[in-house]
Amino acid sequence: MNDSDISGGRERVLTVGVVVARTGRLTSLGDPLDAVMTLLEPELAAAGPRGFRIRLVGRDSRSSADGARQAVKELVQDENAAIIVTLAGTQVLPAVADTCEIIGVPCLSSTFPWQVYYYGRGADPARPFDWTYHFCWGLDDIAETFADLWAQAGGAGRQTVGCLWNDGPQGAWSRHPQHGFAPAARARGHRLVEPGPYEEPAVDLDRHITAFRDAGATLVTSAATGQDLALFRAQAAESGWQPRLITCSRWLAYPPSPAVSGRQSAQADVATLVYWTPAHPYRSSLDGTTAAQLAETYEQTTGRQWSQPLGLAHALFEVAAHALTTADDPTDRRSVAAALSRSRLDTIAGPLDWTSGPVPNVATVSLAGGQWQPGTRHDYELVVVTPGRTEGVRVNGDLRTA
Structure with a gap:
């Protein structure tokens, strides 16, 4: 049972455990989740099923797989979490989900391509996960979005x-x-030039630059860190070669980091995937807050530029509350997991539906195409240059090419 003795009196409480990076290299990626947790905690207290209060308890992943596993264990053993939520981190997110699957506690996560989450953790449609659920775009969705950008460039x-x-x-x-x-x-008809992988962090990317130039490539695509992409752009410029456009996912979906040693930011004029902006026509299922209002509140309370994970972080708590309130027995973890599996909900991150694939345990998020361009409120702002498959999202700028 998830009953807890609070403040000396018996009160029925459901705990949402939050694994969030507060120290280490992923700290900036944990900022949106931490901020939304603080913002929604008072509201979620009254959003649970009748007779229950929802409380939020966070644990630091320390930006590592070991830290993530320890955080889950503490949330389950010490805080009696009814459900775990998390986002971001190539090693951290799978560690959270795998630990929840082993322990037997429902888990909801996001901002990680669903094929990597699903197949990379050993599942397939005939053998889905029992406890862990996810919402995100796919690698194929990124390819389709980037192909739209390549066509423009x-x-x-x-x-x-x-x-x-x-x-x-x-x-x-x-x-x-x-x-x-x-x-x-390739299914879109494009020729990909693959010189082979580089070791991260990169120290020399001349081999890739030479291969691209010799093959007549005018476009480059990547999932590099900002540091590695900055190195690539600097070495390409030194060699006298420049692609017309770079498309990059992963860290490049986040606001630009400051320029280093006089160089332009790695994100400048890089095109990327767009999964959430203040202009997205979505509202919170909890109180009707719009995407624009959430972004404005975040900037006012933190002093930081809004980032795309903000909307998905908010949706994590919307879905968690929905699962707890629609579960046949919110104190039974298996019942909560079953509620996740049948969830269909319009959230501030868009419509999410776990009943319609693409595989069990996964709901998808649509993508548009965007580019980091010089802005008015911030040094660089994410401009939508192609609507992709996202209904209601309007193009608000033209693609810039070299």
């Missing part, structure tokens, strides 16, 4: 695209012959 028809992929999970799954980015991009 290079014209319709076959494009030659250089692939700057690392030797980690991002690069491996980008190349995956069945579930990766590459087969979806």
Whole structure:
């Protein structure tokens, strides 16, 4: 049972455990989740099923897989969490989900391509997970979005695209012959130039630059960190070669980091995926807050530029509250997991539906295409340049190419 003795009196409480990076290299990625947790805690207290109060308890993942596993264990053993939520981190997110699957506690996560989450953790449609659920876009969705951007940059028809992929999970799954980015991009008729993976963090990318130039590539795609992409752009410029456009996912979906040693920010004029902005026409299922209002509140309370994970962080708590209130027995973890599996909900991150695939345990998020361009309120702002498959999102700028 998830009853707790609070303030000396018996009160029925349901705990949502939050694994969030507050120290280590992923701290900035944990900021939106931490901020939304603080924002929603008073509201969620009254959003539970009749006779219950929802409370939020966070634990620091320490930006590591070991820290994430320890955080889950503490939330379950010490705080009696009814459900765990988390987002972000190539090693951290799978560690959270795997630990929840082993312990037997419902888990909801986001901001991680669903094929990597699902197949990368050993599931398949015939053998889905029992406890862990996820919502995100797919690697194929990124490929489709980037192909739309390539068409704008290079014209319709076959494009030659250089692939700057690392030797980690991002690069491996980008190349995956069945579930990766590459087969979806090739299905659109494009030629991909793959010199082989580089070791992250990169120290020299001249081999890739030479391969792209020799192959006649005018476009480059990647899932690099900002640091590695900055190195690539600097070395390309030194060699006298420059692609017309770079498309990059992963860290490049976040606001630009400051320029280093006089160089422009790695994100400047880089095109990327767009999964949430203040202009998205979505509202919170909890209180009707709009995407624009959430972004404004975040900037006013934190002094930081809004970032795309903000909307998905908010949706995590919306879905968690929905599962707890629709579960046949919110004090039974298996009942809560079953509620997640049948959830269909319009959230501030858009409509989420776990009943319609693409595989069990997963709901999808649609993508548009955007580009980091010089802004008015911030040094760089994310401009939507192609609507992709996101209904109601309007283009608000033109694609800039070299």
